[in-house]
Amino acid sequence: MKVEKIKQNAFVKKVGFNRIVLIFVLILMYLAFGALTGGSFFGVSRITNTLNYVYFLGFLSLGVTFVIATGGIDFSIGPVMYCCALVSGYSLITYGVPMTASLIMSVLIGVVFGVFNGYLVAYWKVPPFIVSMASMNIAKGIAAVFTKTQSVSWPQSSTADGWYRNFVSMNGIPVGLIIFLAVSVICAVVLNKTKWGRYILCLGSNEEAVRLSGVNVKKWKMLAYIICGTLVGIASIFFVAAYTTVQPGYGDQYNNEAIAGCVMGGTSMVGGLASISGTVIGVIIISLLQQGILALGFTKEYQYIITGLIVIAAVYADVSARRRKN
């Protein structure tokens, strides 16, 4: 059995063919939108302004990358993010919980949902699809009950507690971008250089073989969901820092967008194969696309249609690539 090897340029091999294509798509899209909108899409400030509103999506995408790497899926990330923002925000406004404590609370709620999802999936072996669908509703319900179905407005920049908005941007410095890239690097290191990432990827590829190697697969699988939950909690901070107002009962539209960014970046839906840099580029493409659609004068609903189609296209590409290999 001989496997035909395609000769690859060293640079291409190192960066990955997939990612080069993605970067190319990104540049092309940027130019196309720029041309179509008569130049108003260009400019550094325009870019950072755009990005300010999508860092949260980046964190969601990073988080769900870990879950998808195990061969699982998490449809609760959007609503859980809303739940984090709503419950901690309501505590801040109504019960006078200090800002720092509220932010920490946001992250902790994300962690709790990660533990919950992870435990059910890994130890009780409930299918991830079902678990995350259920916890999506639980998150929505908790948020609505806690806030008495009222929307929560986090403090404006001008108020004393307004400093949290600096996480996104401070005096024109793109703090959000710096934090997002830093967290991405940490995620990449965790996924590729540590035991955590190694086991998460391996069990995503062949769980039974890893189990029979004497590895506690349940623990590592649960860990992937906890990492995801933590990043969802962090995402909620960047969400409120950008938008300040959160309304209970929503959040599911971001599931698709985050997952789209992840699979576009080359993370395989069947598990075992994941790329953080791919996710980063993928999520930027999704964001750009959405802003571009709006800039072209289409309504938000068109975004949903296009994101849906992208998910299908990306997953189909992955599936057919696998079929060719076999």
Place this chain on the structure above:
Amino acid sequence: MGDIILTMKGIDKSFPGVHALDHVDLEVRKGEVLALMGENGAGKSTLMKVLTGIYKKDSGTITYEGKEIEFKNTREAQDAGIVIVHQELNMLGHLTVAQNLFIGREFKKGIRIDDRKMNEEAKKLFDRLNVDIDPTETMSHLTVGKQQMCEIAKAVSFDAKVIIFDEPSAALTESEIEEMFKIIRDLKKKDIAMVYISHRMDEIKVITDRVTVMRDGAYVGTLITEECTKEDIINMMVGRVIYEEPKTESAVPKDAPVVLKVEHLNAGRMVQDVSFELRKGEILGFSGLMGAGRTETARALFGADPKESGDIYVNGKKVTINNPQDAVNCGIGYLSEDRKRYGIVVQKTVAENTTMASMQDFMNGIFIDKKKETEIADKYVEALATKTPGVDQLVVNLSGGNQQKVVIAKWLTRNSDILIFDEPTRGIDVGAKNEIYKLMNKLVEEGKSIIMISSEMTEILRMSDRIVVMCEGKKTGELDISEAKQETIMNLATREIE
């Protein structure tokens, strides 16, 4: 005895690397039960698959009812009246008996399925076969025996003229088998020809008229059941020339310390009260036919499947093994017969697979020490002569034999002292086989101890120091290599009613 209904002549079939059928002849007559016997891998199932169109033959002719035929699929064979009753039941548990019987050819009333008509037809069919089953019962509520009856009834409902039973009794109780035999005798009277594949010698004597024996993909001969003994059949089954000299004597001293002791292990129907000892530096062969419970024993011992009861001692100390982690910590390593599913992570590299079971030894703080990992992987690639372009090669690109070596490297890296090799050379070509054998011998010389499960008689006789024989979930014997012969092992591996 009736006229010949089916003749297969000079059937030849090769798969890449295996000559599965070597000019096999078979002749079936109306109203007879023909036993088809042979060891695992003798080619019985392949022959039946060629007959029913699952495999395409390379050469040879099949004559059925006087005409030469070649089926393209089982559907065509079914329509012509040749039906297989499988060992595994192919029933949909949540449907009713009648719905199962007529699946794919339901009676319709307009566009609706006519359940009442199906129930009536099923009832008629069961009456004809003298079987007492309610057609409206949900399939999963029936016993395995009754489900088997349904399979047979389904075969008959195709207007079958030739029915092939592929180990039909494997899951049945004594009384269920008796009931099945009643049906078979009935079918005989209706002039239906039957081919009966089974390992159970006692059944062969009771129910069949003639016995055709195959060995290593070739036709050996046909006997009249009444005129032959069990020994005659076994001799025909095993009477091959052995190319590799079997081991005549064990080099392991009789007083070598016991490294693993298993007492009264129970895990379901396939592992019943199994006890054995493994001594340091020995290869303990586990022989038996398919479904004897050897893999199940190994998996229960390793903690891969839950066990009901039983004590395990490692180096004289009693240990608790509830999952593979416990087993690995006791120094046990398991090399599964299905490497791709249970042994390796194919989409990962040789190095990553090598350290899979011992990650904790390759950490530098929180980071994986890639340098150390590469070193150990390189070391074992060299020591085991694994053919790979490098340790960063994905395992999926390696051949079966080399994948097996990667699994061995994994357990050597973990420093496991007790290795369970489950069918170590399945799917591995001859040259690589010898390498694996050499490797196993080297491992025991270095003081490791090996349990080797094998369905290949030559492998068992060549490698083992002692042999445990299992049959239907029970240990039926234990032999020293000096007293082991193919015939004795086969005798222990086939069941006999006392």
